[in-house]
Amino acid sequence: MPDSGDHPSPHRICPVCHLGHTRPRAVTHVEWHDDQLIVVPDVGAEVCDFCGAVSPADDRLWRLDQLLRHGHALRSAPQRRPHHQSSRST
């Protein structure tokens, strides 16, 4: 039987430009947090084929950003540089 009709289109209208359609794609989310570069590979996202805007497909993944902001997840203890005393060998 023909199922041609109003089947839901897999693409959504881009919320940014309202002209293009977003397609599901895995992107690499890169963000600076303080002095640390946070790289989250293969994040599910919707990428507009017109303006290239990236919007998160799965909010849970992108909440890492908030975690970093509120917690100390990747905060490493401040590095203490040991005072290197050059002892003179006599």
Ligand SMILES: [Zn+2]
């Ligand atoms: Zn767009």
